[in-house]
Amino acid sequence: MNYDELVQKAIEMTKMSYVPYSHFHVGAALLDKNGKIWTGCNIENATYGATNCAERTAIFKAVSEGVRDFEAIAIVGGPEGADGSPVLEEFCPPCGICRQVLSEFCSKDFKIILANKKGEQKLFTLAELLPESFSLK
Numbered sequence: 001m002n003y004d005e006l007v008q009k010a011i012e013m014t015k016m017s018y019v020p021y022s023h024f025h026v027g028a029a030l031l032d033k034n035g036k037i038w039t040g041c042n043i044e045n046a047t048y049g050a051t052n053c054a055e056r057t058a059i060f061k062a063v064s065e066g067v068r069d070f071e072a073i074a075i076v077g078g079p080e081g082a083d084g085s086p087v088l089e090e091f092c093p094p095c096g097i098c099r100q101v102l103s104e105f106c107s108k109d110f111k112i113i114l115a116n117k118k119g120e121q122k123l124f125t126l127a128e129l130l131p132e133s134f135s136l137k
């Protein structure tokens with residue numbers, strides 16, 4: 001499957017990041033099983049602990065609208081450049097909390113696409129990035 005559209009939406013979302021503390025922009029685009037794309041950006045907070053990641057912003061938007069079945073997520077991120085726009089040259093893997101939240105709603109073969117502005121992509125399954133995850137199911 002071609003994830004270019006998903007990656008493009010994730011790149012666009014880095015412009016929406018609210019990152020006055022870290023100046024590190026992250027965008028995510030989550031594809032549900034009906035083909036709809038849910039987007040998210042990271043949203044920081046002065047307390048730091050109340051910060052929300054781009055991946056969780058996207059999945060919480062979808063779940064809060066009744067959607068719980070997902071195919072894939074594209075994630076991009078990087079620091080702010082001198083002109084204030086994000087430099088997206090490296091891959092930006094999801095943090096541990098986001099991996100756990102994804103595991104609540106996504107199967108082990110759910111696809112995680114890491115991308116950059118150089119056009120490179122790395123494809124993982126959720127099981128690869130979070131083996132032996134905690135679950136009550």
Ligand SMILES: [Zn+2]
Pocket residue numbers: 053054055056094095096097098099
């Ligand atoms: Zn995270």
